Amino acid sequence: AQSVTQLDSQVPVFEEAPVELRCNYSSSVSVYLFWYVQYPNQGLQLLLKYLSGSTLVKGINGFEAEFNKSQTSFHLRKPSVHISDTAEYFCAVCDIRGSQGNLIFGKGTKLSVKP
Amino acid sequence: GAVVSQHPSRVICKSGTSVKIECRSLDFQATTMFWYRQFPKQSLMLMATSNEGSKATYEQGVEKDKFLINHASLTLSTLTVTSAHPEDSSFYICSARAARMEAFFGQGTRLTVV
Numbered sequence: 114a115q116s117v118t119q120l121d122s123q124v125p126v127f128e129e130a131p132v133e134l135r136c137n138y139s140s141s142v143s144v145y146l147f148w149y150v151q152y153p154n155q156g157l158q159l160l161l162k163y164l165s166g167s168t169l170v171k172g173i174n175g176f177e178a179e180f181n182k183s184q185t186s187f188h189l190r191k192p193s194v195h196i197s198d199t200a201e202y203f204c205a206v207c208d209i210r211g212s213q214g215n216l217i218f219g220k221g222t223k224l225s226v227k228p
Numbered sequence: 229g230a231v232v233s234q235h236p237s238r239v240i241c242k243s244g245t246s247v248k249i250e251c252r253s254l255d256f257q258a259t260t261m262f263w264y265r266q267f268p269k270q271s272l273m274l275m276a277t278s279n280e281g282s283k284a285t286y287e288q289g290v291e292k293d294k295f296l297i298n299h300a301s302l303t304l305s306t307l308t309v310t311s312a313h314p315e316d317s318s319f320y321i322c323s324a325r326a327a328r329m330e331a332f333f334g335q336g337t338r339l340t341v342v
Contacts, residue, residue, distance in 0.1 A: 157333040
């Protein structure tokens with residue numbers, strides 16, 4: 114069974130500062146990895162995904178993440194955050210062999226960007 | 229990306245009544261749809277997986293008689309919360325995917341049972 118651990122439940126940061134949101138996963142099989150953003154009372158929006166190929170993945174809104182197989186991590190980074198990045202961020206995994214493709218989510222990290 | 233529409237976005241109902249939430253894939257045929265539940269300040273928990281034309285597969289601990297899921301067509305799945313109680317108040321989110329596609333999420337439905 115897969116699981117996802119987001120080590121930080123809340124991350125406060127000042128505007129224009131860099132940020133890293135951590136995500137570790139456990140799985141006995143190869144997985145796909147995702148980061149989603151959720152704004153208050155809204156659904157999820159895909160930020161980026163790793164399926165295969167280059168381990169550095171670039172997504173929307175200036176975010177990027179690096180897949181590290183040896184450390185089973187998929188940390189999300191942004192070099193300079195904006196107030197509008199304030200939201201909840203979820204890391205998720207999907208069994209690469211699973212025909213259903215259901216996602217297992219971490220508990221989320223609330224990013225608060227202060228002026 | 230593909231569009232998944234979830235309706236209604238908010239609903240308030242009386243205890244004991246039933247509520248139906250719709251999830252539609254607008255520009256693709258969704259062979260599989262997922263229903264999640266999100267408690268305040270918590271992650272999304274998968275409730276059930278449904279494939280078009282077959283019975284939904286429920287996760288452990290989810291009452292299938294309380295949360296009725298119907299996936300009647302390749303573009304529509306419905307979740308009916310039967311005999312709703314205040315503890316059913318939550319944020320419900322659907323996602324849909326076609327074969328070899330990533331899943332796309334609806335906007336979510338905030339259910340409040342009073």
